[in-house]
Amino acid sequence: MPAASLPRSEHYSFEVLEDGIGFGRARAEGTALSNTGVVDLGGSTLIFDTSLTQRSAREIRDASMVLTGRPPSLSVNSHWHLDHMLGNQVFADRPIYASRRTGKILRERRAELDRELARESLEAEIRQLEIDQRAKGLVGKPSPFDGALRLNRALLDETGDRRLTLPTDGFDRELRLPGDRDARLLSFGAGHTESDTVLFLGKARVIFAGDLVVAGTHPNVLSGDPEHWLTVLDEIEALRPERIATGHGPLRSTEGLDTMRDYLSTVVELSRAPGEPEIPARFREFTEPDQFARNLAHLRARSSATHGSRGP
Ligand SMILES: [Zn+2]
Numbered sequence: 001m002p003a004a005s006l007p008r009s010e011h012y013s014f015e016v017l018e019d020g021i022g023f024g025r026a027r028a029e030g031t032a033l034s035n036t037g038v039v040d041l042g043g044s045t046l047i048f049d050t051s052l053t054q055r056s057a058r059e060i061r062d063a064s065m066v067l068t069g070r071p072p073s074l075s076v077n078s079h080w081h082l083d084h085m086l087g088n089q090v091f092a093d094r095p096i097y098a099s100r101r102t103g104k105i106l107r108e109r110r111a112e113l114d115r116e117l118a119r120e121s122l123e124a125e126i127r128q129l130e131i132d133q134r135a136k137g138l139v140g141k142p143s144p145f146d147g148a149l150r151l152n153r154a155l156l157d158e159t160g161d162r163r164l165t166l167p168t169d170g171f172d173r174e175l176r177l178p179g180d181r182d183a184r185l186l187s188f189g190a191g192h193t194e195s196d197t198v199l200f201l202g203k204a205r206v207i208f209a210g211d212l213v214v215a216g217t218h219p220n221v222l223s224g225d226p227e228h229w230l231t232v233l234d235e236i237e238a239l240r241p242e243r244i245a246t247g248h249g250p251l252r253s254t255e256g257l258d259t260m261r262d263y264l265s266t267v268v269e270l271s272r273a274p275g276e277p278e279i280p281a282r283f284r285e286f287t288e289p290d291q292f293a294r295n296l297a298h299l300r301a302r303s304s305a306t307h308g309s310r311g312p
Contacts, residue, residue, distance in 0.1 A: 005066060006066070007022075007024075007059070007062060007063035007066040007067065009024070009027075009030075009059045009062075009063065010027070010030055010055075010059065011026065011027055011030030011031060011032040011051070011053075011055065011056035011059050012024035012025060012026060012027060012030065012032055012035075012036065012056070012059060012060075012063070013025050013027060014038075014063060014067070015251070016067065017204065017206055017243060017245070017251070018204050018206070019040075020039065020040030020067065020068055021037075021038075021039050021040070021201065021204055021206060022037065022038035022039070022063060022067040022068075023035065023036075023037055023208075023245045023251060024036040024037070024038065024060065024063060025249075025250060025251075026051070026056075026248070030056060031051075031052055031053040031055055031056050031154035031157070032051040032052060032053070032056035032059075032083075032087075033051065033052040033056075033083035033151065033154075034049055034051060034052070034081075034083040034084050034211075034247055034248060035049065035245065035246060035247055035248060035249075036048060036049045036050070036051055036060050037049065037199065037208040037245055038060065038063050038064050038067050038068065038072075039068075039181070039183070039199070039201065039208075040067070040068035040179075041073075041177055041178060041179030041180075041181050041183055042178075042179035042180040042181060043178065043179055044070075044073035044074065044178065044179060045064050045068040045070050045071070045072050045073050045074075046072070046073065046074055046075065046076060046177065046183070046199070047060055047061075047064065047072045047074070047075035047076065047091060048075075048076050048078065048199050048208040048210075048245075049076070049077065049078050049084045049085070049208075049210065049247070050075055050077065050084070050085055050086070050087035050088050050090065050091055050096075051083065051084075051086070051087040052082060052083040052086050052087065052151070052154060052155070053086065053087065053154055053155065053157075053158055054087060054089065054090055054158060054159075054160050055158075056087060057087025057088075057089075057090035057091070058090055060072075060087065060090075061090055061091070072091055072094060073094055074094050074095045074096070074097060075088065075091040075094065075095075075096050075097070076096070076097045076098065076185060076197060076199060077096065077097070077098040077102060077167055077197070078196055078197050078198070078208070078209075078210025078211065078212075078247065079098075079102055079192060079193040079195065079196045079197065079210055079211060080098075080102050080105045080106050080109070080193060080223075081193065081211070081223070082113070082117075083151075084210065084211070084247070085098075085106070085164075085167075086117075086155075086162075086164070088164075088165035088166070088167070089160070089161065089165040092165050095168050095169045096165070096166075096167045096168050096169065097167060097168075097169045097170070097171065097175070097185060097197075098167035098169075098170060098197060099170060099171060099172070099187040099195045099196075099197050100170035100171065100172055101187070101194060101195035102167065102170075102193070102194075102195045102196075102197065103166065103167045103170045105193075105194060105195070106164065106166050106167065107166060110164055110166065113164055114162075114163050114164060117155060117162040117163065117164075118162075119156065122152050122155055122156045123156065125148075125152050126149065126152045126153060126156065129145045129148055129149050129152070130145075130149070132145060133145045133149075144289075144290040147288060171185060171187070172187070173186065173187055173188075174186050174187075180203075181201050181202070181203055181204065182201065182202030182203045183199065183200070183201050183202070184199070184200050184202070185197055185198070185199055186198050186199075186200055186235075186239075188231070188232040188235045188236075189228060189232065190224050190225035190228045190229070190232075191212050191224050191225065191228060191229035191232040191233075192210065192211040192212050192219070192220065192221075192223070192224045192229065192247075193211075193223040193224045194223065194224060194225075196210050196211070196212050196224075196232070197210065198210060198212065198236065200239050200241065204243075205240065205241050205242040205243065206241065206242070206243045206244075206245065207236060207239060207241040207243070207244050207245065208245040209236065209244050209245065209246060209247065210247045211247035211248065212229065212232060212233070212236065212247070212260075213233075213236070213244050213246045213247065213252060213256050213257065213260055214246050214247050214248040214249050214260075215246045215248070215249030215250050215251075215252050215256055215259070216248075216249040216250065216285070216286060216287060217248050217249055217286050217287040217288050217291075218263075218283065218286050218287070218288045218289065218291035218292050218295065219260065219263055219264065219291075219295075220291055220294075220295070221264070221267065221295045221298060221299065222294065222295070222298045226264045226267065226268050226299070227268065229260075229264055230261060230264055230265065233257050233260055233261055233264075236257060237254060237257055241254065242254075244256050244257070262282075263283060266280060266283075267292070267295050267296065267299065268299060270296060271295075271296050271299035271300050271303065272303070276293075277296070279292045
């Protein structure tokens, strides 16, 4: 497809993996925060992950027209994290799919998440981040607070309703989708979160992996199960995908799975050893470097909760 027919977008850079299969990579300066997919299934168009804000979600809808000649027919949330589903309200006139477990988590956390998204909560959070940033002398410099500040400011900027729009339809392990792409939604249990969904396009051998596979950034292990995540990566590999549309970062081939395995097993192993290890050299160029310490702290807290507290 010629470059002229790629969607113009502030929040994404789009590439066409194959006719009717678009991969939108979130731009660092935009408010999408996570990648997206626009897939012509043959007779209908699927959106994989609806982004953080309505502004970015409306661009996905526009991209659907440019890439597939029709508005979205259905959308999918890979998992419950807000940067993958808060844009749902832009697609609320059509079915929104997620695994049943993800739907349940969102229903249970809805009130709490809606409170966090209220104007007063966002303003308070921004004030606190700015205080911390000043206290560390980091105003105007790259700092660990940048990501959270950007996210909260993007949400505060949202002109419409910020409340959650929940998935309308669920599935357990596998859902075959109509059309001629041999498209399936699959969920292999806990990994990046308690439940994650991937979209596998059998004919094109493309997988939209959500945050089960990220590239060039520290994976976040706080909501899931890194040990089981490793078995989920094996399930993904068994599908024999050739291209992996990541949840954050660029497109990957299967070497993206090896990097994830290396990262997850390393962080689990380091969490079992004493001391404050540095980020291993091969992960040092990753964005969100603070996530490394958060991952370690989380895994240590989890293991002391399992084995009983053994120290001060
Ligand atoms: Zn996530």
